[in-house]
Amino acid sequence: MVDYNLVDPDILACLDKLTALKVKTIIECGYSQDTKDEVLVNKGTVEQKRLLLTGDKKTITKRKFKPCEHGGVIVIKDPRPTADKVCAWMKAFVQSGQRALAIGHFTHLRADGATIYTHLKDPVKVKF
């Protein structure tokens, strides 16, 4: 489930090729374009059984939305995410072998790797 701030035809087309599952935007999942963060993360991810991919790195945080209390969130940690960047990072993450760990957890995606915050004290770090 792609958040409204990352909706871009290039990103959606690229992500569709990565996985067998059809990538949907929040609007395609039945949520309006002004849905609140809490509804999207706590309700949306659980109801839709999908991960939320967002570019909102300031307010959708692991402190506010603790791991294991939602369906899973992936935050693109870049101030100006482009389609190329998002696709390359997501591809690297999918191919890293740790993508299943993102379910129910909080993942920060960067150029050099991903950090997955689980219920455990130490986060899982994946290097690309």
Next chain:
Amino acid sequence: MKKETKSSIDEYRKATYLFKNFQLLNRKLKERRDAPQNVFVIERPVNRKLIKEQFRAIAAKLCNEHHEISTDPGIFGGMPHIRNVRLSVGDILAKLYVYGSTQKIVDIYSPHVSEEQVKAAIAYAQDFLEMACDPDESSEVDG
């Protein structure tokens, strides 16, 4: 009797010596304290919470002038965004940086976002910067 006098004189000398040393040490410490090149000024920690509150107050105030922009604590934790759309002013600027034109943003986000809203977001950002970084009146130079 002589011995006692001698010892008392020694004690006096010793005390004077120590006192002089103490004075010298004090003077050196004072010099070191006053010397600007050796002093590391430790500034009082900035109250970030207070600064954030001030910025939020400016953001809320500007929403009265820009009706296309609003701040809702439920969306982006109160960051200014396009009214009824999950697109913050920062997102609009980032997309403008990436795509290079407002028309491309409108093409991607239509019908939820209009060109007026995109332009309002840019104007809001400009007004916010000008208001937040406005120098004090005292620092303004007349003429």
